[in-house]
Amino acid sequence: MREQDVIELLMAQHGQIRDLFDEVEQAPPEKVAAAFDRLTRVLSVHETAEEEIVHPYARKKLDNGQGVVADRLEEENRAKRLLLELHKKGVDDPGFWDGLARLRTAVTAHARSEERYEFARLRAGTTAMERRAMAAAVRAAESLAPSRPRPGTESAAKNLLMGTPLALMDRARDMIRKALDRR
Numbered sequence: 001m002r003e004q005d006v007i008e009l010l011m012a013q014h015g016q017i018r019d020l021f022d023e024v025e026q027a028p029p030e031k032v033a034a035a036f037d038r039l040t041r042v043l044s045v046h047e048t049a050e051e052e053i054v055h056p057y058a059r060k061k062l063d064n065g066q067g068v069v070a071d072r073l074e075e076e077n078r079a080k081r082l083l084l085e086l087h088k089k090g091v092d093d094p095g096f097w098d099g100l101a102r103l104r105t106a107v108t109a110h111a112r113s114e115e116r117y118e119f120a121r122l123r124a125g126t127t128a129m130e131r132r133a134m135a136a137a138v139r140a141a142e143s144l145a146p147s148r149p150r151p152g153t154e155s156a157a158k159n160l161l162m163g164t165p166l167a168l169m170d171r172a173r174d175m176i177r178k179a180l181d182r183r
């Protein structure tokens, strides 16, 4: 994913998140944990990047930016709560699949609202250079969320879910803030 424009990049990540939900749903039983781990990472890093980079900008720059962003944060917090609950349950819990379906519905609706109510207007109100700079900051935390399995990690349970989603979000936030400071 080499998009240079933050909106292209975040929309590509929305597509990647959708594909990762498919992967979890379609994985054979022994690969569900690894697929869910990848989904957790990509989702945690994606939402953190939006919270740190795109929402603050939209809040300042868009008409009624405060309101638009408040609605997005409410959706994001709900998705985050569902993710934390699901992570705590784990993939072997009998409620895992119902929880995954609820998470998917929340995340999909949220991504659609972002694209419709926030990104479209942000694109109209920013320069290509601003969007490029924001894309670079989003990328700062991308190493925490490899989208493909790393060789050897599929079966090595100790490498899975090393970080809770909250720990991942904290690390992503640190990396992004450092990148923003360096500018």
Ligand SMILES: [Fe+2]
Binding pocket: 046, 047, 050, 076, 110, 114
């Ligand atoms: Fe979001």
Ligand SMILES: [Fe+2]
Binding pocket: 010, 014, 046, 047, 050, 111, 114
């Ligand atoms: Fe998003």
